[in-house]
Amino acid sequence: MLKDYTCDEVLFDEMLAKSTSAVAHYKKFVKQFGEYDKQDFLRLKDEAKTQFFNEGITFATYNNNAEGTERIFPFDLIPRIIPAKEWDTIEKGLIQRNMAINAFLEDLYHDKKILKDGVVPHELIHTSNNLLVQMHGINPPGGIYNHISGTDVIRHSDGNYYVLEDNVRVPSGVSYVLANRNSLKKTLPKLFRQCKVQLVKEYPDQLLQMLHTVAPQGVDEPTCVVLTPGMYNSAYFEHSFLAQSMGVELVEGRDLFVEKNFVYMKTIYGPKRVDVIYRRVDDLFIDPLEFRSDSALGTAGLMQAYRAGNVALVNAPGTGVADDKAVYIYMPEIIKYYLGEEAILRNVPTYRCEKDDDFKYVMENVHQLVVKPVDESGGYGISIGTELTKAQIEEVKQTVKANRRKYIAQPIMSLSVHPTYIEEADTFEPRHIDLRTFCLLGKDFQYVLPGGLTRVALKKGTLIVNSSQGGGSKDTWILS
Amino acid sequence: MLSRIANNLFWMGRYLERAESMTRFTKVNYFSALDGPIAISRDLALKAILRMNGTNLTDQSEEDTLQHVTFARDNGNSVISSVVAARENGRSARDVISAELWESINKYYHFVQDYKVDDYKKTHLFDFSQRANDMVTVIKGKVDSTLVHDETWDVIKAGLFVERAIQILRTVQIKYEDIEMLAKEDSSIAVRSYQVATLLDTLESFDISKRHCTGAPDLTSALQFLILQPEFPRSFLFCFDKVRFHIDRLSQAKYPAKDSVEYFIDKHLSRMKYMVVDEVETDVTGTITQLTNLMYEIAGKIEQQYMS
Numbered sequence: 001m002l003k004d005y006t007c008d009e010v011l012f013d014e015m016l017a018k019s020t021s022a023v024a025h026y027k028k029f030v031k032q033f034g035e036y037d038k039q040d041f042l043r044l045k046d047e048a049k050t051q052f053f054n055e056g057i058t059f060a061t062y063n064n065n066a067e068g069t070e071r072i073f074p075f076d077l078i079p080r081i082i083p084a085k086e087w088d089t090i091e092k093g094l095i096q097r098n099m100a101i102n103a104f105l106e107d108l109y110h111d112k113k114i115l116k117d118g119v120v121p122h123e124l125i126h127t128s129n130n131l132l133v134q135m136h137g138i139n140p141p142g143g144i145y146n147h148i149s150g151t152d153v154i155r156h157s158d159g160n161y162y163v164l165e166d167n168v169r170v171p172s173g174v175s176y177v178l179a180n181r182n183s184l185k186k187t188l189p190k191l192f193r194q195c196k197v198q199l200v201k202e203y204p205d206q207l208l209q210m211l212h213t214v215a216p217q218g219v220d221e222p223t224c225v226v227l228t229p230g231m232y233n234s235a236y237f238e239h240s241f242l243a244q245s246m247g248v249e250l251v252e253g254r255d256l257f258v259e260k261n262f263v264y265m266k267t268i269y270g271p272k273r274v275d276v277i278y279r280r281v282d283d284l285f286i287d288p289l290e291f292r293s294d295s296a297l298g299t300a301g302l303m304q305a306y307r308a309g310n311v312a313l314v315n316a317p318g319t320g321v322a323d324d325k326a327v328y329i330y331m332p333e334i335i336k337y338y339l340g341e342e343a344i345l346r347n348v349p350t351y352r353c354e355k356d357d358d359f360k361y362v363m364e365n366v367h368q369l370v371v372k373p374v375d376e377s378g379g380y381g382i383s384i385g386t387e388l389t390k391a392q393i394e395e396v397k398q399t400v401k402a403n404r405r406k407y408i409a410q411p412i413m414s415l416s417v418h419p420t421y422i423e424e425a426d427t428f429e430p431r432h433i434d435l436r437t438f439c440l441l442g443k444d445f446q447y448v449l450p451g452g453l454t455r456v457a458l459k460k461g462t463l464i465v466n467s468s469q470g471g472g473s474k475d476t477w478i479l480s
Numbered sequence: 481m482l483s484r485i486a487n488n489l490f491w492m493g494r495y496l497e498r499a500e501s502m503t504r505f506t507k508v509n510y511f512s513a514l515d516g517p518i519a520i521s522r523d524l525a526l527k528a529i530l531r532m533n534g535t536n537l538t539d540q541s542e543e544d545t546l547q548h549v550t551f552a553r554d555n556g557n558s559v560i561s562s563v564v565a566a567r568e569n570g571r572s573a574r575d576v577i578s579a580e581l582w583e584s585i586n587k588y589y590h591f592v593q594d595y596k597v598d599d600y601k602k603t604h605l606f607d608f609s610q611r612a613n614d615m616v617t618v619i620k621g622k623v624d625s626t627l628v629h630d631e632t633w634d635v636i637k638a639g640l641f642v643e644r645a646i647q648i649l650r651t652v653q654i655k656y657e658d659i660e661m662l663a664k665e666d667s668s669i670a671v672r673s674y675q676v677a678t679l680l681d682t683l684e685s686f687d688i689s690k691r692h693c694t695g696a697p698d699l700t701s702a703l704q705f706l707i708l709q710p711e712f713p714r715s716f717l718f719c720f721d722k723v724r725f726h727i728d729r730l731s732q733a734k735y736p737a738k739d740s741v742e743y744f745i746d747k748h749l750s751r752m753k754y755m756v757v758d759e760v761e762t763d764v765t766g767t768i769t770q771l772t773n774l775m776y777e778i779a780g781k782i783e784q785q786y787m788s
Contacts, residue, residue, distance in 0.1 A: 053590070054583050231572045244575035255482050266483045268631060268786040269732060 001041060002030055002078075005419050007430040012157040012416040014080060014433070025083040025479060032194045033078075044187045045077055045421070051186070057179045057237060073176055074472030076420045079184060080433060080454040081195070081477045090153060090161060091448045093344035094439045096335060098149040101168055101322045102441060103338035105145035108321060109135045119337050120330045124354075127405050128327075129375055130169075130320030132283060134290050138307055138316075142214035142443035145316040148207075148278075149439045153345070153452075155416035162346045162413065164434060166323040166331070168315060170280050173436050173453040174203060175238035178245075180453075180475040198450035198478040204245035206440060206447045211246075211276045213442035214312045222275035222312075225249045225265065227256075229281050229297045239280050253281065258301030261308040276312040277302075283317045325374040325408045326352050353400050353407040362400065362409040366393045369409040370463075371400060384463060386412060415463055418474065420456055432457045434465050435476065451476035485576060486635045487787035488569040492585075493639025494779075495566035499559050500616040501647035505532045505682050506549055506559075507609035512678040524658060531654050533557050543601040550608075551597045559612070563592045578626040581619065588615040631730055635786075638726040642779045645719035646772060648683060652706055653768045655679035659699065669696075676702050683714045703764070704757040707771075716771065717752060724749050727782060741781035748774055 006020075007013040015030070017023045022030045036044070052058070052072045082090075107114050108125060115122045125131060150171025152164040181200050185192055208224065215222035228239035230252050243250035255265050256274065264271035279286060285295040287302040305311045321327070327334075329350045332343040351358035351369070362369060366385050373381040383396050400407045417430035433456045438449040454474040455465035465471040506529050513525035526545045530537055533549040534557050540548065550559045567589040574582050592612060600608045620640070627633045659675045676697045680686040683706055686697070692709070693701035709715040724745045736742035752771075760767045 054587055055579065226575075231568070236571075237574075240571075240574040249482055249485075250575040251482060252484065255484050268481050268483055268486045268635075268730070 001034060001036060001038060002419060002428060003034070005428050005430075007417060007419075010157065011414060011430060012155060012159055013430055014155070014416050014418045017159070025081050028195050029079070029081060029191060032191050033188075035190075036188075041077070041421075048075060048077065048183045048187045051183055052179070055179075057176075074458060075176075075180055075183065076456060076472055076474045077184065077187065078419055078421065078428070079191075079475040079477045080418055080435075081479065082451075084479050086161075087450065087478045089344060090437070091450075093161075093163075094149070094151055094153075094437055094448050095441075095446050096339065096341060096344050097151065097163065097166070097331065098146055098168070098439045098441055099446075100331070100335040100338050101149070101166065102143075102145050104334050105316070105319060105322050106143065107338075109138065109145075109318065114334070114337055117337070119333050120327070124324075124326055124330075125321060128321045128324050130283070130318065130324060132318035132321075134303055135316070135318035139309070140214070140306075140316045141216045141309060141312040144214050144314075144441055144443065146319050146322070147210060147214065147314040147316075147441055149437075149441070151437050151439065153435045153437055154348075154413060157414040157416070160346060162348050163328075163331070164348060164413070165325060166328060167436075168319045168323045170282065170315065171436070171438070172235045172238055172280075173455075174438050174449065175241040176473055177438070177449065177451060177453050177476070178203060178241075180473060181451075184475045195477065196480045198480045200449060200451050203438070203449050204242065206449075207242065207278075208246040208248070210440045210442035210445050210447065211278060211312075211314060213445045214314065215275050216310055216312060219275045223248075223273060224276040224278065225251045225274050227251055227253065227277050227279040227281055227286075229253075229285070233280075235280065242278070253286075253296065253298045256299040256302070258299060258305050261301070261305045261310050263299070263302065263305050263311045274311065276314060278314045283320065286313070286317065320375065325350070325372055326354065326405070329408070348410050348413055351409045353404040353409065358409075359400075359404060362407075363397055366396050366409075368412065370412050371396055371407055371409045373406050374408055375406070382464065384412060387462075412463070415457075415465075418454070418456065420458070420472075420474070422458070422460075429460070431460070432463050432465065433474070450478040481576065481631050481635070483787050485573045486631070487783060488572045489577070489632060489635045490639035490642075490782070490787060492566050492569035492573070493636040493641075494643035495562045495569065496585075496616055496619060497640050497643035497647060498557075499562035499566060500613055501644070501651070502533065502549060502557070502559050502562065503609050503612050504684070505529065505651060506546065507605060508678060508682045510546070510605060512674075512681070524662075528654055528658055531657075532650065546601050546605065547597060550600065551595075560592055563589055576632050578622065580626040581622040584615070584619045584622045588612070588619060591615060634726040634730045638723055638730070638782060641719045641722040641726065642775060642782070644714070645716050645723065645775050648706060648714060648716050648719065649768050649772045649775070651682050652679065652703070653765065653772075655682065656699075656764050656768075672699070673697060680706070685712070685714050688712070700757055700761060703760050707760055707767075708755060708757060710753070720745075720749055720752060720775075723778065730786065741778065741785045744781055745778055748778075 007016055015022050015026045049072060058072050114120050115125060146168035148171060150167035153161055154164045155161050177200055211224045212222055225248055226239055226243040228236060228250055240250050251265055257264055263274045265274050281297050284291045286298040287300060288295045288298055289300045290303040306313050329352055331347055335341060335343045351362050353359045353362055368385045371383050415432040415434055418433045419428045420431040422429045433454050435452050435454050437452040440447040454476045456472045456474055457463060457465045458472045459470055509525045509528050513522040526542060529549055530545060548555055552558045553560060555561060567585050570577060570582060570585045595608055623636055655675060655678060659672060662671050662675060673696050676699055677686055680689050680697055680702055685705060689705045693705060707716045710717050712718055727742055727745060731742045
């Protein structure tokens with residue numbers, strides 16, 4: 001079915017890699033896939049869709065209806081394949097990068113050596129909205145801050161992998177990786193027999209194991225929970241999926257209370273102590289006594305219990321200071337400073353609008369740059385120079401000028417493309433993809449999910465892959 | 481188990497039963513009005529449907545009535561509102577119920593949600609009701625066959641049986657009112673017996689009751705069967721005993737305290753077991769009101785003790 005598939009030469013296609021036939025690690029797949037005809041494919045596609053719908057693997061958008069409109073995260077049946085050797089490098093690079101981020105966070109909330117040594121500018125950290133004074137001097141159980149990191153990796157038209165951004169607050173998406181794999185296995189079982197693909201299903205076990213390593217001192221059998229903002233949160237499916245697959249309770253802030261610096265949950269048989277909280281609630285909402293007092297999502301006294309070392313929060317509050325897109329620029333130096341190593345994964349060249357030279361360059365080149373706010377997620381606030389009108393370019397300039405600290409700019413990276421089934425055209429076309437990876441750090445514990453969430457920009461030509469903005473996803477195969 | 485989740489599952493059970501009951505009541509009473517004795521007018525059936533739905537509306541057209549009790553989202557007692565609530569409660573507890581159970585609830589929700597209201601009102605009432613309630617049966621099957629029979633199961637079942645007990649009483653009360661009212665206009669045995677048959681039908685008891693009570697169904701045997709029969713799943717006493725069973729399992733106390741819900745249930749259930757149909761017949765409305773209030777009180781106590 002893919003034999004007529006072609007791709008523009010200026011783009012880097014994962015399957016063709018600038019040649020006309022599939023590269024080695026796609027060959028088996030293409031051959032096997034060729035045995036299905038279009039009719040089969042369309043039927044399988046519909047079956048997969050029904051399955052997602054019935055199982056409620058959806059995300060909700062709330063406009064004018066309290067039940068929410070449920071949407072299936074569009075799932076493309078053609079998997080993205082990465083050979084073992086390439087993946088090895090990515091995996092090492094991710095662990096390196098996230099270990100360095102952990103060391104960086106510990107330093108920022110203790111001695112701030114890296115600032116004193118002038119490696120990262122003082123003002124960059126102190127002007128960050130995500131630096132939490134409440135975290136100063138706290139020693140989190142196990143010494144871990146960014147237990148779960150969702151680093152976004154892309155491949156540029158030069159064929160190299162780059163880190164596009166770090167996500168060390170509450171990265172999401174892992175449930176779709178598992179759901180996609182499940183669905184693809186049911187839909188295209190033969191393909192799996194042919195291609196040896198590394199497993200992703202152990203993720204929940206690894207996650208639970210990691211949570212156990214960071215239990216407070218003296219707790220042998222920790223009670224772990226997942227804390228959700230509730231079922232109206234767009235990622236609720238994931239929260240319940242993770243709790244269910246780890247076999248732990250899914251709690252809301254109102255299920256918890258703090259007494260004498262210990263955290264308890266309210267059960268049908270009375271209070272039960274909680275030791276590790278994988279929280280999917282943002283920093284500012286976890287404890288109304290220390291952060292936003294109007295938050296109904298958190299639990300009063302949680303931070304005090306954390307400070308006393310009686311509960312582990314995963315990820316630690318205040319990690320957002322490290323995934324600030326302006327801090328990103330310094331990642332190679334940060335890695336070198338703490339680990340004494342060169343960064344394994346490349347950084348995309350980035351201009352900090354706060355710096356005068358960079359600012360000047362950005363002002364003159366908005367039309368060929370991506371301008372991003374440093375502290376937002378979900379693809380919001382991003383403008384891509386080549387897609388803007390003259391008036392819009394002026395607008396971007398004004399916005400940046402008004403708050404230079406808030407913006408960075410990068411050359412437009414041409415994300416690699418991948419054959420993707422496009423419904424409207426009823427054919428396979430190249431679409432831009434990225435990769436959200438998942439890396440776990442615990443006390444003496446490291447794990448990278450083999451694969452990750454390949455997100456695909458379904459709209460022709462666009463580079464924005466976020467689900468909230470019309471993106472879809474693919475299963476990601478790491479060959480063994 | 482979290483108290484909040486227990487509460488949500490308890491209500492999931494209640495809403496499922498409520499949706500099923502309203503669907504069946506509407507179907508049976510609507511169709512009973514098509515070929516009954518003359519006095520049993522369509523108007524009477526529509527009014528009964530509205531009363532069962534607990535609404536104050538009167539003088540609604542047929543289509544408006546059907547729409548209101550089944551698909552009106554602004555009516556908290558409509559079938560669709562109960563289905564939405566059942567599903568929302570289930571969704572909040574997805575991590576503790578089985579994937580199979582969740583999927584069956586989700587399918588049921590999508591079925592009701594996507595059903596064309598016009599089809600329902602005009603031609604497909606039977607099809608909708610039958611298929612919707614078959615789906616509820618599947619859900620209940622999943623509750624029994626895919627959950628570990630632990631506190632999750634007990635809480636859902638307790639909710640189902642509390643609500644079913646209440647719905648049985650409501651159904652009996654409303655059909656009893658119809659019987660009384662018709663008796664004033666036409667006291668013929670045919671009319672009376674037709675209404676009793678409808679009552680039994682509404683609780684899916686007509687055929688099976690014949691195996692227990694011979695002869696044309698009369699009010700006495702129907703009351704005996706629907707309220708006091710200890711072994712029939714659609715009798716009040718049966719449901720009451722099931723509530724006791726599930727709450728006793730939930731309880732960890734060997735000897736329940738005097739202020740506990742277990743104690744309260746046992747005390748009243750013991751009395752109930754020795755009730756005879758004559759007592760019910762002496763004051764049907766009074767007895768039903770009393771039993772309904774008792775069930776509400778039990779539900780309140782369950783929530784207070786385990787779910788808050």
